Amino acid sequence: MWRVGGIVLLGLPWTIAAQPPEKDRPSSDPSSRQVEAQKRYAAGVLAVKRGLFLDAVRAFEECLRLDPEALPARRQLAQHYLTVGRPDDALAMARQVTERDPADPDAWHTYAQLLHDSGRHADARDGRAQAAYAAG
Secondary structure, eight states: OEEETTEEEOSOOHHHHTSOOGGGSOOOOHHHHHHHHHHHHHHHHHHHHTTOHHHHHHHHHHHHHHOTTOHHHHHHHHHHHHHTTOHHHHHHHHHHHHHHOTTOHHHHHHHHHHHHHTTOHHHHHHHHHHHHHHHO
16 A cells, blocks of 8 residues: 555555656657757756866767757767867767768867877868868
């Protein structure tokens, strides 16, 4: 027997009684997933401003999990993976940004800088050329 708010629940299986309230359950509705992704992105930006870079990376990763097409989160991860000591992940994420938005000169510049830092100077020159081309 379970007593909830003065109501006695008899014979309910544990799985029903143990479910979280409706507001705590993740939604499969695309618009609510996108809203939650935007909240995670905002939390990441706030964490960056506070200097909590590991928390920021986690928030941006969660944003991408909720909305795989979120380009702003990819841009942030390209920068902050390097900050938290994950240069290979930073390079891979910067590459993804250039693939998804080839007309963004800032993305190409970030990618070129990461290539240069990793010792891939010829590729970095190509990236800088792409940045100049994208800038017009």
